[in-house]
Amino acid sequence: MSASAAIAVQGLTHRYGDHQALRDLEFQVECGEIFGLLGPNGGGKTTLFRILSTLLPVQEGTACVLGFDVNNKPSEIRFRIGVTFQAPSLDAKLTVRENLIHQAHLYGLSGSTMRTRIDDRLQRLGLGERAHDRVESLSGGLKRRVEIAKGLLHDPALLLLDEPSTGLDPGARHDLWQYLQRLRSETGVTVLVATHLMDEAERCDRLAILDAGQLVALGTPDELRQSIGGDCITIGCRNADDLSGMIADRFAVQPKRVGDNLRIEREDGHEFLRDLVAAFPDDVTTVSLGKPTLEDVFIDRTGHRFWEAEAE
């Protein structure tokens, strides 16, 4: 484990009563990375997020944030991280500026240092004109920007964001990510983003995919996609079990059953597709061919679809 890692987690296990939320996690986040925690809701990423933000104690294993152990040195960590929760942490009855002033005070900032910082963050996030509006009158996108301004007031070395795009329209989401990327390149801040959105995960430098509390994949989005050979073919059919057997007999590949559909990963998907449709013209109802996505990675590693995990 390198000493310079922004986050280092080893053998991390967490239980709520009988429910095991995290199982033996192990990964590292390097300084200056934008790192994604991708997983369905209930996959354990929120628990992990709570542990890293010092709200939950470590039960088993170790978790170090910026070189400090989460269990022993929570206050050292709290000084150095900026946290944006999924639920808004703004006081709606106060103005944008008042919210930032309170936050600055909580971090021991006051006087002209505080004013300079607040003005700077407001301007950087394009909130200058709304500074004196009450938070309850802002749109979802603006509120989220205030949250981020709040998290950045004390110049944290690590920014933890839980579902930062919740409630944002695509335009606002795009702006947010542009801002995060610019921030990273200007200040070298490390960013950890917990998300269940594939397109958000795509924008991260590296990803950890969590399912049912377990780490199922770790790598850059490209690496993860390339780990699945060639093309992905999804077959819609009337009777998946029968067709699966027939395909296995004829083409010597074992299709994966995903819901009512079958999936096959292989090179030269377009040629296989032609043979497949020619062989079973009546059994195949729909068929699609595509380059693997992160969702395909998830299905490949877990054997079920992203949304199914969520519904459980």
Added chain:
Amino acid sequence: MSTPTSVETSPPAATSRELKPRAAFWLPIWTLTWRELVRFFRQRTRVVGALGQPIIFWILFGAGLHGTFQAPSWAAESMSYQEYFFPGVAVMILMFTAIFSTISIIEDRREGFLQGVLVAPISRLSLVLGKLCGGTVLAVLQAVLFIAVGPLLFFLGLAPSMQIEFTLTSAALSLAFVTLLAFTLTALGYMIAWPMDSTQGFHAIMSVFLMPMWLLSGAFFPAGESGWLSWVIRLNPLTYGVAGLRRLMYWNSSSLHGVTDASSESLPSLTLCLLVTCVFCFACVGMSVWLTGRRTSKDSR
């Protein structure tokens, strides 16, 4: 596992080097208190409701129980029920505003504000004190307003003339005592509200625990000579809050004889009142800090 190819490497603490990693203590208390006050005064209805109900209670019960009330042996015989009830209503205002202000903890938790405070590098004691100071200031403001305005209702015919006369000393002492009591009651509310996740639950506790606690504190009726009720009243720490305030209000007046023969019905001495209230205060504040210091899955909601 793989390492990223193109990331700038900076030492973790590089961007936060200006900060001394030492938790501020007073600034968070001040900022949380201020927030509590701003929130209160921006919700006009709360301002009206908090003071209106106790005044109405005071006038209605005062008029309704006027005939049947018999002044306890430690008080002047001429004391009317409404006068007897006066310090009781002041404590009721303290109790209800102090405790209601702690409901905001449940709201803060639900709205997510609390999480933001919990991940800030502040000591848990400053968090608790910040919340308590806010509630205390609000409660004291309203109780003082009632103590000042209540007797003036005499001129409207809604209150009897009372023997209460404040001098500078007794007013200052009363204010100090009222502040101590408000702080204690806010802490009591805090430790009830902290583990709760719904305001409905809080209201339930309010009606089965807090309301009877006030009713059985000598605020509403005097403790009798004997029987289980007098024991409950004597064991209730709030009894000493009400009695202490009563004594301070009559600091210079002869309306309280304060019976010297130590009969069970006598009003507790001021020293005892102060002592019990201080112990009660430390217990509640200590409990609040302890509860807040625990890192549990509750805080992650």
